[in-house]
Amino acid sequence: xxxxxxxxxxxxxxxxxxxxxxxxxxxxxxxxxxxxxxxxxxxxxxxxxxxxxxxxxxxxxxxxxxxxxxxxxxxxxxxxxxxxxxxxxxxxxxxxxxxxxxxxxxxxxxxxxxxxxxxxxxxxxxxxxxxxxxxxxxxxxxxxxxxxxxxxxxxxxxxxxxx
Numbered sequence: 695x696x697x698x699x700x701x702x703x704x705x706x707x708x709x710x711x712x713x714x715x716x717x718x719x720x721x722x723x724x725x726x727x728x729x730x731x732x733x734x735x736x737x738x739x740x741x742x743x744x745x746x747x748x749x750x751x752x753x754x755x756x757x758x759x760x761x762x763x764x765x766x767x768x769x770x771x772x773x774x775x776x777x778x779x780x781x782x783x784x785x786x787x788x789x790x791x792x793x794x795x796x797x798x799x800x801x802x803x804x805x806x807x808x809x810x811x812x813x814x815x816x817x818x819x820x821x822x823x824x825x826x827x828x829x830x831x832x833x834x835x836x837x838x839x840x841x842x843x844x845x846x847x848x849x850x851x852x853x854x855x856x857x
Contacts, residue, residue: 751813759803766801768808
């Protein structure tokens with residue numbers, strides 16, 4: 695019991711000391727370094743917000759939606775950064791994956807839409823040159839993967855292939 699009493703007295707005493715030693719209650723007029731702060735010899739200024747307009751995010755072209763064993767993936771191309779000789783980059787990502795500040799947020803294979811977070815800008819992009827889905831696939835063109843489906847701009851009238 696004596697040990698608990700000593701701990702309680704120590705905690706209360708510490709709290710009283712902390713409350714009494716606050717830095718914002720110290721008078722700056724009595725501080726000998728106040729003239730140095732007011733002179734600002736290093737020219738320190740608060741950081742100002744950057745008001746220059748930022749460049750728009752790169753253009754994304756959705757080329758396909760693929761489902762392998764029930765896991766949807768978006769196949770898309772990102773336009774080059776505008777520099778000469780900069781080729782377009784192609785990616786294949788699932789929901790929640792991120793590459794170069796572009797995140798695939800959701801994939802809707804029924805309506806051929808993919809939602810991207812493109813450098814902080816949320817964009818809902820439709821499948822490029824996607825025909826209306828009409829049911830069964832025709833088996834023409836496109837890429838086919840074993841055990842899944844592939845929806846692409848090259849996959850014929852239905853734009854859906856099932857394996």
